Amino acid sequence: MTETPPPPAPAPAAAPALALAGLVKRFDDKVAVAGIDLVVPSGSFYGLVGPNGAGKTTTLSMATGLLRPDAGTAWVHGVDVWADPVAAKMMIGNLADGVRLFDRLTGEQLITYTAMMFSVPREQIAPRVADLLDLMDLRDAAGVIVADYSAGMTKKVALACALVHAPRLLVLDEPFESVDPVSAANIEDVLRSYTATGGTVIVSSHSMDLVQRMCDHVAVIAAGRVLAAGTVDQVRGAQSLQDRFVELVGGRHTSEGPQWLRQS
């Protein structure tokens, strides 16, 4: 790997919502992220796609201050995440994948708690929590503890927590996993109007159809590197995003499966 000097911090006014420069993360001997550069323009709906183990979650963790990078820098609206984590995190709404919530609280308590953590003024908390419960179709389950929620409901309450402090940047790791299609469509509407008013969303997903439909920008990541990044139309060209992804990542093989698995 050649040493490139990190680019200077972009000026806050024109700064992109999220900028990553040379992010590297190793776990023991395994390189999870091998130098990722990415610019997420302000107001964009940015998709992050890649096969299992590509380093999506690791990258997003480093971008949101949850995982210390071995090298490289992340800026959120011009604020260096690892130099001034408090200021950066105040701007981020984060839905992390593979972590628990404080699931002994009821859904309503959990969203209220998250709002308090971000110092939302007391008089604004209750209306916001009510709006989010309606938005996520969780009104009936508001008083049930989160440990008793189904997987999709848990995802939705986590999404509500990410939204409650009205962040400038939403970082959503697998937000639609096991969410029912009606809720997903409702959430999609909200996210769309959020980006239309200047908010920025970055989602990681395995669903190419969803990314092609929802996102205006996309980055394809595999083996800890960015294979392609830009607007969705630039990346996919004349093909569907699905075909372009397979072409970039490789590994598709056509077969009917092993003989012993066939039922007739």
Place this chain on the structure above:
Amino acid sequence: MVATVLKLRYRILGNTLARRPWQLVGFCFGILWALSILALVISVLIGVSRLDDLEPVRAVAILGGSALLLGWIVGPLLIAGIDTTVDATKLATFPFTTRQVMAILTATGLTGIPGIATSIAALATLVLWVRSPLAVVVAVPCIALAVLTCVVATRLASALSTGLGGNRRGRELVGTIVLVVIIFAGPLTTGALAALSSAGDIGAQFGRTADVLGWTPFGAAWAVPGDVAAGSYGTAVLKFVIAVATLAVLWVAWRWSLERATVSPPRQATRAVRPGRLGLFGVMPTGGVGATWARSLTGWLRDPRYLRQLVVAPLFPILFAFTGGVDGFMFAASPVMVAFVLCIAGYSDISYDGTAFASVLSSGIRGRHDRWGRILGAACVGVPLTVVIAVVTAVIGGHVSTLAATLGAALGLILVGYGVTAVSSALIVTPVAAPGDSPFKTVPGQTFVSGLLVFVVLAACGVLAAPALIVGGVGMVGRDPAVGLVALAVGLVVGAGVIVVGVLVGGRTLERTGPDLLQRIKAFPTT
């Protein structure tokens, strides 16, 4: 099929030990410990078998056997934790009948280290009956019966305590009941022992106890060879029937609990609170301190893992009242012991968050706000509890004049403890039971070193609280109310000082170490 699962279990153990050298060290110490206990037991048995009189030999067999079974039932709950490497829920996806699952679980129980040690020790009891060849022959099936009873009983106990077959609420209920039983088990045992020893001749008492136990499920199997050796064949047959019936009942009960576990719906609808019931979250001020305070206090009041640490506290005064009487110094000083237990409870507090710590980390609150919130949450429970115990013990013991001194030492220690753990919990995370799991489950990945760190934290608390403890001790011994007031002042001032410093240092440390703590928590093996 049984052999496959046994192989799997040893493969899991091997993989865990190979990856974690320090756990291997702990494991070796465990084996050495088991071997030394085994050697001790065998030498005692050989010594007893040399006695001419048959009565003490029978008493030893019955009492030892009963204690063994009791140990198998309560040991996993209290000390060792329940081994969940192979359990019914993990076998549920495989096409086994309930009978096969039970056979597998019995076999894994027999072939673990405790199972092997128990089998060897039980076989060693054959030496007790060398005087009567017929008794030796009879003893062999009795030993098999007794060892199997131990294994099945422990499986049933763990099935009940982890509430297999219940929903979450049922599990938590069973957990709470077990906690209550544990609280009362200590005083009851000491009381029973006190009654026993006050009755005079200990040898005769043991003999009589053994006679009674020989007719109960605990000692029946162990009483049969003794009865045969003594020539009373009628009672031997009756006791053998009791032993067989015990195993049969345990087996059926276990089978019932497993079958219930497989047919009960995984998540029943739970009672929901009315929307708008925010609990402490509606009361505390908004901001990082208030949010953490509300969350932490909710945990202390509701989470079995915290409650487990709280219920130990009232045990000390009760224990010392039984052993030393309410006039004794230890009873008067027991509030300090309570403070000692409570102050160390949060030494790795972030471990209890589990990976939910990620949501604390991504909110980016200042480290010192997190520290204040956690201290306030712990103190809202710990300080009143300490004060109440101090006042109650002072009134009961009739030494109200030294109350100020006791309070000074106890409050000084607990406040210092909060300050010290504010720093230690920013550095140390240990594997703990996940939220909602039984607090009695063994947690993989606990290492020798992380166990030793507790003592480092304890030592720090002791050193920093020394001024309050010394002045308080002088006040308690000298019974001088003026010294008591000084002790109270010293305790509060020193405690407050250590807390402020601890919050500042711990807060700054946490801001630096937070991401690393999260990574370490994520790396803990999960069951």
